[in-house]
Amino acid sequence: MPEIITVGIVEDSAPFRIGLREFINASDDVRCVCTYPDGTAALADLPAQAPHVVLMDLQLPDCSGIECTRRLKAALPGTQFMIFTVHEDSERIFQALTAGASGYLLKRTPPDGILAAIRDLHRGGAPMSSEIARKVVQHFRPQPARPAPESHGLSPRQEEILKLLAQGHVPKEIADKLGITIETVRSYLKLIYQKLHVRTRTEAVIKYFG
Amino acid sequence: MPEIITVGIVEDSAPFRIGLREFINASDDVRCVCTYPDGTAALADLPAQAPHVVLMDLQLPDCSGIECTRRLKAALPGTQFMIFTVHEDSERIFQALTAGASGYLLKRTPPDGILAAIRDLHRGGAPMSSEIARKVVQHFRPQPARPAPESHGLSPRQEEILKLLAQGHVPKEIADKLGITIETVRSYLKLIYQKLHVRTRTEAVIKYFG
DNA sequence: TCTCCCCACCCCCAATTGGGGGTATGGCCA
DNA sequence: TGGCCATACCCCCAATTGGGGGTGGGGAGA
Numbered sequence A, B: 001m002p003e004i005i006t007v008g009i010v011e012d013s014a015p016f017r018i019g020l021r022e023f024i025n026a027s028d029d030v031r032c033v034c035t036y037p038d039g040t041a042a043l044a045d046l047p048a049q050a051p052h053v054v055l056m057d058l059q060l061p062d063c064s065g066i067e068c069t070r071r072l073k074a075a076l077p078g079t080q081f082m083i084f085t086v087h088e089d090s091e092r093i094f095q096a097l098t099a100g101a102s103g104y105l106l107k108r109t110p111p112d113g114i115l116a117a118i119r120d121l122h123r124g125g126a127p128m129s130s131e132i133a134r135k136v137v138q139h140f141r142p143q144p145a146r147p148a149p150e151s152h153g154l155s156p157r158q159e160e161i162l163k164l165l166a167q168g169h170v171p172k173e174i175a176d177k178l179g180i181t182i183e184t185v186r187s188y189l190k191l192i193y194q195k196l197h198v199r200t201r202t203e204a205v206i207k208y209f210g
Numbered sequence C: 001t002c003t004c005c006c007c008a009c010c011c012c013c014a015a016t017t018g019g020g021g022g023t024a025t026g027g028c029c030a
Numbered sequence D: 001t002g003g004c005c006a007t008a009c010c011c012c013c014a015a016t017t018g019g020g021g022g023t024g025g026g027g028a029g030a
Helices: A014-025 A039-049 A065-075 A090-099 A111-123 A130-138 A156-166 A171-178 A182-196 A201-209 B014-025 B039-049 B065-075 B090-099 B111-123 B130-140 B156-166 B171-178 B182-196 B201-209
Strands: A005-010 A030-036 A053-056 A080-085 A103-106 B005-010 B030-036 B053-056 B080-085 B101-106
Touching (some): A005 A014, A005 A111, A014 A111, A039 A065, A053 A111, A080 A111, A103 A130, A130 B130, A156 A171, A156 A182, A156 A201, A182 A201, A201 B201, B005 B014, B005 B039, B005 B111, B014 B030, B014 B111, B053 B065, B090 B130, B101 B111, B156 B201
Parallel strands (some): A005 A030, A005 A053, A053 A080, B005 B030, B005 B053
C-alpha cells in the first residue's frame, strides 16, 4: 500500500490552478491538499499544511515564485519543491535551483508527465523537462577549471581513515571498523596531520570538506 | 517518417554489450552501428562512424570512460554522449558532465528507459536517472543549506563558538579570540554537544557543515 | 640488491578533551 | 517576585589526543 503523496499548488491563474488540482485528485496516490493564488497566501498557510510536494508557478502577482520557494524551503526543509512555469531561461532555472527547488517542469508538460514528476520528486529524484535538464548539464561545461583533484598525496589507507574521521568517528571506532589497533590508527593520524598541515582531527575534517 | 538514430556502444562486458545492441536493434527507430570493448578501439574507429549517440561505460579496461568521452567529444562535437554505468558518486558524475556527456544513466535502468533516454538525448534532452538528477541539482547550490541556523537552537554565543570550531580553532584559541577563559569555552562546548547530539568537536563541525 | 613506501604495531609523556559537578550575574517575562 | 535562560567562571577526573620515538613485513622500483 503506497503512501499518499500530498501536494500544494501555488499558481495565480485560477482555471489552471483548479484544473491541476482536479487532475491530480483524480489519481490514486496523489492528493492536492491546498492551493494558493499568490505568494503571501502560500507563505501564511502552507507551512501548516506541510505537503510532501509543492508545485510552484514562477509568475506570481505579489512576489516571485523563486523568493517564495526560498522562504518556504527554509520553513519546510523536508518538502520538495517543483517549479512549474513557462519560463526556460537559464538565469531563472539556476536561481530556482539555488532557492531550494529540486524539480523544474515546463507548463507544456502533459498531465501524465506532471503526475510522474510528482512521484519521482517524492521518491528523491529531480524531475526536469528535457530542455531544462540540458541547460543544467550545459552549465557544467564552461567550467573546465577543475580545482585541485585530490592533491593531498594520501595513501589509500590514509584516505580511508580520513573519510571515517569525516563521518564523525573517533579513533577507537575507526580501529574497530577497520579491524586494526588504535595505535595503528594513531600512527596514521599523525601522518595525515603532517601531510595536510593540520594539528587536530577537526582541522583535518575541515580540510577534507573544503 | 522519423530519422533513424544511430548509436555506438563502448562497454567492456561482452554479454552486456551484445545484449544491449540486440535490444536496441529490435526497435524501429534506433540502430546500433558499432560497438567497442575498450577505449582504445573506440578512439580508433568511432570518429569514422560518427553515430548520433554514444553509450559509454565508465569502467573500461584501458582508460576511464570519462577520459574517453572527453577525447571523442572533441573529435565529434555533434555526437551526444550518454554515460551508462553503475557508479553514482558525485565526483564521477561531474567529471563526466564536464567531459562532454549530456546524459547519465545507471545500469539498473530498464531497457525501455534506455531507448527512451536515447531518443530524448537525440532530441536535445539530457536524460538522467533520478538519483543522478538529484545529485546534479543538489551540487548546483553550493551553499544553500546555510539558512537553517536556528534549527539546532543554539544561542548567539554558542553559535559563535561553533563557527570558530568550524574554522579549525582549538578551544584555547577560541578563548583567546573571544577574550574569555578556556573554562567558559569548555562549558559552552558541553552545551553545544548536548544540543547537537554529538560527542566531539569533529562531529559538531560535521553537523555544522552538513 | 637495496632502497623507499605502505601497512601495522608498540612505548612514553604532556596536554587536552569530555563529562560530571558547582557558583554568580544579569536580562526577560509572566 | 520568582523562574528561566544566557553568559561566564571554577574544580575534579578518567580518557583521549597529539607528538616523539621505535619495530617489522611486504611490495614496487632502481
